Amino acid sequence: MPLTEARFFGAGDVRLLTAEPASPGPAEVAIAPLAVGVCGTDSHIVAGSFAAAPQVVLGHEVCGRIIEVGPAVDGLAVGDLVTVEPHDYCTRCTYCRLGQEHLCDDKRGYGVKLDGGMTERMVVPARIAYRLPDGTPPWIGALTEPLACCLHGMDQLDPRSGLPILIFGAGPAGAMMVALARARGLAPVVVLDPRDDRRAAALRMGADAAFDPASLDEATALTDGLGFPHVVDAVGAGRILESAIAVSSRGGRVLVFGVARPDDEARVRPHDIFARELTLVGAVINPYTHHRAVRLLPTLGLDRLRPAFYGLHQLPEALAAQRAGTADKVFIAPHGIAAARG
Numbered sequence: 001m002p003l004t005e006a007r008f009f010g011a012g013d014v015r016l017l018t019a020e021p022a023s024p025g026p027a028e029v030a031i032a033p034l035a036v037g038v039c040g041t042d043s044h045i046v047a048g049s050f051a052a053a054p055q056v057v058l059g060h061e062v063c064g065r066i067i068e069v070g071p072a073v074d075g076l077a078v079g080d081l082v083t084v085e086p087h088d089y090c091t092r093c094t095y096c097r098l099g100q101e102h103l104c105d106d107k108r109g110y111g112v113k114l115d116g117g118m119t120e121r122m123v124v125p126a127r128i129a130y131r132l133p134d135g136t137p138p139w140i141g142a143l144t145e146p147l148a149c150c151l152h153g154m155d156q157l158d159p160r161s162g163l164p165i166l167i168f169g170a171g172p173a174g175a176m177m178v179a180l181a182r183a184r185g186l187a188p189v190v191v192l193d194p195r196d197d198r199r200a201a202a203l204r205m206g207a208d209a210a211f212d213p214a215s216l217d218e219a220t221a222l223t224d225g226l227g228f229p230h231v232v233d234a235v236g237a238g239r240i241l242e243s244a245i246a247v248s249s250r251g252g253r254v255l256v257f258g259v260a261r262p263d264d265e266a267r268v269r270p271h272d273i274f275a276r277e278l279t280l281v282g283a284v285i286n287p288y289t290h291h292r293a294v295r296l297l298p299t300l301g302l303d304r305l306r307p308a309f310y311g312l313h314q315l316p317e318a319l320a321a322q323r324a325g326t327a328d329k330v331f332i333a334p335h336g337i338a339a340a341r342g
């Protein structure tokens with residue numbers, strides 16, 4: 001039976017097409033995607049501001065059920081609920097050979113360069129399908145990928161428990177950062193976001209306090225005026241980095257996690273970095289954190305987030321909802337909303 005899939009043809013041009021289902025190769029599995037997260041990257045691809053392969057199937061935050069396994073596949077069976085680690089690496093470049101595959105010269109993301117999950121059927125190598133505990137709601141399962149990215153961010157920040165953290169931005173990533181910060185024993189966990197609903201989401205996820213960015217001084221007062229030893233930019237903007245550095249304590253560590261515009265700039269005083277002995281770290285995607293994210297997933301109370309679901313044919317509405325931020329997280333439900341909710 002033909003299946004429906006959402007393919008990207010160019011800026012502003014996403015088409016729903018039908019295709020004949022492909023069979024999995026010997027070491028591949030076919031998955032019925034049940035919930036596929038819509039993230040900023042998808043919006044940027046469709047807007048033409050993030051490079052993607054022409055005619056690629058979108059969707060990189062995928063949770064689905066296995067419907068067919070290749071003859072050489074071990075350890076996965078039809079009916080298993082899985083999350084996909086959506087990257088392919090060249091395995092031969094210097095970075096790949098140093099265990100830094102996420103910095104690979106020829107990294108290819110599913111849903112960006114390779115066909116992703118916004119389809120009724122997705123075929124992937126079995127080694128990138130990670131089994132989830134039975135009974136995991138598929139939309140929670142689809143959070144594994146963004147959670148794995150947050151986990152890599154936390155690894156890069158390498159915070160010390162018992163000390164404060166300030167998180168700029170309480171979108172889906174910022175909200176998951178809050179949950180991770182709590183799990184790592186950071187206190188207080190303080191969030192800045194201009195939107196009421198996002199501050200509310202941060203508080204639901206366990207933030208101790210959430211302020212409008214205009215109230216930065218009130219936030220800093222929670223550290224007795226010392227500043228924050230840990231600061232996360234979960235927005236991605238030069239002006240946020242400037243504020244993050246300004247509000248760091250001496251010896252502070254600043255994580256650049258949000259995706260800034262490539263041409264955005266920040267004014268940084270080298271003397272600040274030197275005299276206050278600051279550390280600036282970046283984090284991109286999810287090297288070796290997908291496995292750990294699967295294990296953390298049931299412990300973080302991610303069901304406190306408020307999801308919104310759209311069918312494959314409603315992708316434009318889903319992208320608009322993602323951009324507007326009207327739900328905590330937006331999902332495509334290729335096999336219906338009930339199947340995505342679980």
Ligand SMILES: [Zn+2]
Pocket residue numbers: 038039040041060061146
């Ligand atoms: Zn994403």
Ligand SMILES: [Zn+2]
Pocket residue numbers: 089090091092093094095096101103104105106107
């Ligand atoms: Zn490589």
